[in-house]
Amino acid sequence: MSEYQTLIIEQRGAVTLVTLNRPEALNALNAQVLADLLAAIRAFDADDSQGCAVITGSAKAFAAGADIKEMQAMDFAAMYGSDHFAGWDVFTRTRKPVIAAVAGYALGGGCELAMMCDFILAADTAKFGQPEIKLAVTPGMGGSQRLAHAVGKAKAMEMCLTGRMMDAEEAERAGLVARIVPAADLVEEAVKTAATIAGMAPLAVKANKEMVNAAFDMGLSQGVQFERRLFHGLFGTADQKEGMNAFVEKRPGNWQGR
Numbered sequence: 001m002s003e004y005q006t007l008i009i010e011q012r013g014a015v016t017l018v019t020l021n022r023p024e025a026l027n028a029l030n031a032q033v034l035a036d037l038l039a040a041i042r043a044f045d046a047d048d049s050q051g052c053a054v055i056t057g058s059a060k061a062f063a064a065g066a067d068i069k070e071m072q073a074m075d076f077a078a079m080y081g082s083d084h085f086a087g088w089d090v091f092t093r094t095r096k097p098v099i100a101a102v103a104g105y106a107l108g109g110g111c112e113l114a115m116m117c118d119f120i121l122a123a124d125t126a127k128f129g130q131p132e133i134k135l136a137v138t139p140g141m142g143g144s145q146r147l148a149h150a151v152g153k154a155k156a157m158e159m160c161l162t163g164r165m166m167d168a169e170e171a172e173r174a175g176l177v178a179r180i181v182p183a184a185d186l187v188e189e190a191v192k193t194a195a196t197i198a199g200m201a202p203l204a205v206k207a208n209k210e211m212v213n214a215a216f217d218m219g220l221s222q223g224v225q226f227e228r229r230l231f232h233g234l235f236g237t238a239d240q241k242e243g244m245n246a247f248v249e250k251r252p253g254n255w256q257g258r
């Protein structure tokens with residue numbers, strides 16, 4: 001039996017495929033999902049045989065939000081006292097890349113989880129939204145910030161204030177998703193993309209992820225400086241020598257991860 005109550009984990013070569021599995025609640029994110037996901041993602045990050053992860057849901061729902069039934073009776077003291085949702089910050093500290101493969105609903109916390117991943121591949125059936133306003137609350141897992149970064153103020157504001165959903169095409173046009181694929185091919189395409197990433201030199205993968213993320217926290221000149229220092233640092237690795245030698249010798253690189 002799986003050690004996870006709400007996830008199915010498969011290793012496909014160097015790719016960890018994580019499938020959210022709470023079909024009775026359209027994968028709503030409750031405390032158990034958070035605990036399972038943090039444990040799974042920590043195990044993935046610590047496993048040298050794994051280079052990239054994919055998080056997906058079902059055909060109907062990636063995740064239909066934070067679990068409303070779990071939050072329904074909570075008051076301010078319970079929310080603030082437990083710093084509810086702070087655990088999700090841990091998820092974003094994963095150093096290896098994580099791809100969200102989204103089919104169906106990605107609403108509220110589901111949209112926020114997808115945006116916490118490094119990029120989103122969307123099925124043509126995907127629907128994104130921050131409908132918390134309809135519950136008289138707001139996004140609580142970073143959605144207002146990450147959506148505004150991804151799609152700009154006008155669309156983020158409209159989405160948060162009206163709670164309307166964006167389909168896959170609009171999401172791609174707006175820059176929320178990297179690419180749309182037919183629903184039937186979503187998981188295979190995401191695993192294939194993850195395998196491509198997992199086939200790259202591991203330190204370069206971490207450095208690329210870290211520097212693109214820095215663009216959201218740093219000003220331009222500071223970010224460019226950060227990029228350059230990380231770039232310089234990679235010239236202290238065996239894989240940089242191997243990568244450039246392999247190019248000159250017209251052969252694939254053989255990475256050591258150091």
Ligand code: CO8
Nearest residue numbers: 024025026028064065066067068069107108109131139140
């Ligand atoms: N939480 C708990 N249960 C849910 C959720 C959810 N977010 N979404 C769906 N479910 C449950 C339903 O209650 C239903 O259970 P049951 O069969 O026991 O009645 C089951 O999943 C199936 O759902 P539906 O029957 O509603 O399925 P439909 O196909 O009719 O509709 C929808 C699908 C449109 C996705 C609909 O389920 C829906 O609107 N869901 C809620 C979407 C939503 O509002 N999400 C945002 C939640 S709030 C959030 O994510 C962040 C809150 C931040 C708070 C900040 C606090 C610090």
